[in-house]
Amino acid sequence: MDLDVRELLADTIKRYLDRYCEENGLERIWGEPPVAFADARSPLFQELRTVVHPEHLMPEDILPGATIVVSYYIPYDRELAKGNISGNTASTEWAFAYALTFSIIDDLADTVATDVRALDFEAELPTPEQYDRIPGDIVSRWSQRHVAYIAGLGTFGKNNMLITDRGCCGRFYSIVTNLDVEPDRPVEGERCLFKIDGSCGACMRKCRSGAITPGGFDRWACDRHGDASRETYNGLYACGKCIVGMPCSFRDPSV
Numbered sequence: 001m002d003l004d005v006r007e008l009l010a011d012t013i014k015r016y017l018d019r020y021c022e023e024n025g026l027e028r029i030w031g032e033p034p035v036a037f038a039d040a041r042s043p044l045f046q047e048l049r050t051v052v053h054p055e056h057l058m059p060e061d062i063l064p065g066a067t068i069v070v071s072y073y074i075p076y077d078r079e080l081a082k083g084n085i086s087g088n089t090a091s092t093e094w095a096f097a098y099a100l101t102f103s104i105i106d107d108l109a110d111t112v113a114t115d116v117r118a119l120d121f122e123a124e125l126p127t128p129e130q131y132d133r134i135p136g137d138i139v140s141r142w143s144q145r146h147v148a149y150i151a152g153l154g155t156f157g158k159n160n161m162l163i164t165d166r167g168c169c170g171r172f173y174s175i176v177t178n179l180d181v182e183p184d185r186p187v188e189g190e191r192c193l194f195k196i197d198g199s200c201g202a203c204m205r206k207c208r209s210g211a212i213t214p215g216g217f218d219r220w221a222c223d224r225h226g227d228a229s230r231e232t233y234n235g236l237y238a239c240g241k242c243i244v245g246m247p248c249s250f251r252d253p254s255v
């Protein structure tokens with residue numbers, strides 16, 4: 001039953017993305033989406049109020065009676081990522097794909113939620129106000145990457161992205177449900193080579209803003225680097241240099 005629900009939702013996401021490209025005459029933009037189930041009652045959600053923001057939401061805030069948060073990862077296509085390796089600012093194709101992904105993400109989630117409701121369970125989406133940045137701040141009250149971590153999709157790399165089985169070059173999203181399935185567990189150990197033994201560090205060398213250092217990740221430095229992009233791409237901040245051309249871009253580099 002669990003495997004069937006997971007497969008059903010992964011298939012829905014894949015078909016939605018494939019259909020979008022086909023109907024709009026676009027080259028392939030996204031790869032295969034893995035899906036995982038976070039335990040909505042995990043104490044790790046409470047910890048996000050310390051790790052991310054004191055007002056981080058609990059699954060119950062989005063859906064009373066929540067049991068499972070369905071988290072999924074939408075990887076970008078490898079060829080698209082290759083095109084963003086060089087240069088100081090995002091390639092035009094990368095910026096387009098980044099903006100496009102953002103523009104469809106709520107509709108896609110609604111489609112996934114419809115599937116869950118068709119199984120006679122409830123499903124609610126976090127709103128953009130919940131998962132977008134808090135005004136004046138640089139974090140959100142529903143961190144998709146941290147939810148994905150709790151769901152067992154991967155572990156954090158030095159580049160502050162979650163390294164999944166299929167790498168870190170993509171986006172995360174989630175919906176809150178009362179599905180009756182076994183939750184997945186967070187991945188044990190580390191996948192980032194720098195965190196494992198101090199090797200790699202490719203994302204640090206590649207970062208255009210000095211945001212990634214051995215000591216941590218400076219979100220504000222990363223954000224300031226976005227000014228050039230915002231000027232070029234009509235207010236859009238796209239960079240992604242630290243997630244393309246990396247040993248962790250499309251795979252778990254620890255195996």
Ligand code: SF4
Pocket residue numbers: 157158159160191192193194195199200201202203204246247248253
């Ligand atoms: S590029 Fe290397 S150091 Fe950076 S997150 Fe990936 S594995 Fe870790």
Ligand code: SF4
Pocket residue numbers: 206207208209210211212221222223225239240241242243
């Ligand atoms: S998005 Fe760009 S500026 Fe921000 S950490 Fe990655 S490479 Fe550095």
